[in-house]
Structure formats: structure tokens, C-alpha cells
Amino acid sequence: xxxxxxxxLLSFALLFGSSTAVAQDAVTISDGNYVRGTxxxxxxxxxxxxxxxxxIVQYFAKDIKEFVWNGETYVSKPIVLKKKMEYRxxxxxxxxxxxxxxxxxxxxxxxxxxxxxxxxxxxxxIGAGSGGFGGVGVGGGITFGGGGRSSQEPVSKNRPPSAxxxxxxxxxxMQELPVESGNSEAKNxxxxxVLLQKLSNDEDLAERIKATESFDAKLVKAFVTxxxxxxxx
Numbered sequence: 027x028x029x030x031x032x033x034x035l036l037s038f039a040l041l042f043g044s045s046t047a048v049a050q051d052a053v054t055i056s057d058g059n060y061v062r063g064t065x066x067x068x069x070x071x072x073x074x075x076x077x078x079x080x081x082i083v084q085y086f087a088k089d090i091k092e093f094v095w096n097g098e099t100y101v102s103k104p105i106v107l108k109k110k111m112e113y114r115x116x117x118x119x120x121x122x123x124x125x126x127x128x129x130x131x132x133x134x135x136x137x138x139x140x141x142x143x144x145x146x147x148x149x150x151x152i153g154a155g156s157g158g159f160g161g162v163g164v165g166g167g168i169t170f171g172g173g174g175r176s177s178q179e180p181v182s183k184n185r186p187p188s189a190x191x192x193x194x195x196x197x198x199x200m201q202e203l204p205v206e207s208g209n210s211e212a213k214n215x216x217x218x219x220v221l222l223q224k225l226s227n228d229e230d231l232a233e234r235i236k237a238t239e240s241f242d243a244k245l246v247k248a249f250v251t252x253x254x255x256x257x258x259x
Contacts, residue, residue: 051075053085053093065095070115070129073100087113101127103200116191119247122254123194124224126247130188190243192250194224205243217241225253 051065053075066074066082073093075083085093087102093115094100100115116127193200201220204213221235231253238245 050097051093051095054091055085055089056091065093068093068095068100068115071113073115087115092118103127117187119190120250120254123257123259124250124253125193126250127191127193127200128187128189128243129191187243190246192220192224192246197224197226203241203246205241205246209240214239214241217246221246221249225249228253228256231256 052060052062053065053073054060061075061077061083063078063083064076066076068074071087073085073087073090073095075085075093077083090102092099092101099118099121101118102113103116104111105114106112114129116129117131118125119128120126188206190203190205191200192203201224203217203220205217218235218238218241222232225231225235231249235249
């Protein structure tokens with residue numbers, strides 16, 4: 027009986043392992059409620075998932091918590107769009123005491139079949155702003171849907187993120203870090219001020235931030251990652 031049970035558990039483990047190897051992507055609708063499959067693309071307000079039965083399901087950011095695509099996590103966050111609160115997906119770049127997100131970059135595989143009832147087309151643009159939004163409250167300074175790109179123009183699959191945002195619960199709304207808006211003294215000082223505010227209570231890291239003359243996405247992520255390593259719960 028014991029041997030039979032062990033063989034049964036082993037078979038189950040092998041079956042489960044093989045199924046997860048095939049379907050690494052997943053959509054989390056709520057805590058403990060998720061659907062596995064293959065992510066076919068996203069325009070940051072919707073995401074298309076190819077299920078194991080080969081059907082494609084489209085999920086809106088307002089209806090789910092997050093999704094995992096090729097090992098990367100995209101979190102649904104509230105934003106203000108023309109004075110109306112909506113939701114968009116933000117890629118989680120660093121997680122811990124401080125969260126770092128990026129927006130834009132990899133997008134739809136538009137040559138893949140999509141659900142007939144709604145064709146996924148990117149229609150998001152980010153205006154330059156210094157405000158932000160948190161997990162609950164919504165702040166100003168960020169606009170979506172502003173001019174610059176036609177809603178019918180596909181987003182490049184290999185374009186770098188168009189914006190970065192930093193979040194630390196208890197310190198106000200999420201704030202934008204203008205790391206992709208060119209290199210200038212004013213831009214670097216703005217990033218420095220935000221990092222010093224969010225990455226607080228770490229004198230060594232603060233000194234390194236103050237001594238930095240130019241910031242890019244890679245360096246910002248390194249600072250946030252180092253802070254999280256030193257401030258694990």
C-alpha cells in the first residue's frame with residue numbers, strides 16, 4: 027500500500043511538472059485564482075492568453091491582479107486617463123521594501139491570431155509628469171492617451187520601456203523616474219531627489235546616490251535592488 031501511494035505521488039509530480047514546463051505563463055485573477063497558458067501579447071491594458079485547449083482568452087487590467095510572461099511579472103495598477111481612473115499593466119523590475127516598475131517596451135505579437143470580438147491594438151502614450159499613483163490612491167502628473175502616436179500604429183516588440191516608476195508603501199503615491207527622457211542636470215537631480223526619499227535609512231547608499239552624476243535605468247534598478255537586499259523583512 028505504501029509503495030503504491032509513493033508511485034501515485036511520483037506520477038502526479040511528474041505530470042504536474044511536465045504541464046508546468048509546457049505552460050510557464052499564467053494570469054492571476056485574484057490571490058489563489060490563476061489560469062496557466064501561453065501569453066500571446068499585451069498592449070498594457072489587456073493581455074491575451076492561449077489556454078491549453080488552444081482557445082485565446084483576453085483579460086482586461088481592471089479585472090485581474092497580474093500576469094507572468096516569460097518569467098517576468100506585470101502588475102495591474104490604477105491610473106488617471108482623462109480624469110477617469112483606469113488600469114494598466116506595469117512590468118515589475120524590482121520587488122521588496124521598494125518596488126520598481128517599467129512601462130512600455132515589449133508588446134503584442136500582432137501576427138498571432140487574436141479574439142475576433144476585440145483586436146488588441148496599442149493606444150497608450152505617457153506624458154512627462156512628476157506625479158504618480160499608489161496601490162490605492164491615485165495622484166496626478168501622469169497622462170495616458172495623449173498625442174504623439176496613432177492608436178492604429180503597432181508598438182515595436184523590441185522598444186525599450188518608455189517610463190519607470192518607483193513605489194514605497196507609506197511614503198505617498200508611486201513616482202515617475204525620468205530615466206528615458208534624455209540626460210540633463212535637472213533630470214538627474216530629480217531622479218536623485220526621488221531615490222533619496224524612497225531609499226531612506228541607508229546612509230551608505232545615500233552617499234553613493236548623492237555622488238552619482240548621471241542615472242540610467244540599469245543604475246536605478248541596481249540601487250533599488252541593493253536597498254531591498256539590505257531591508258528584507
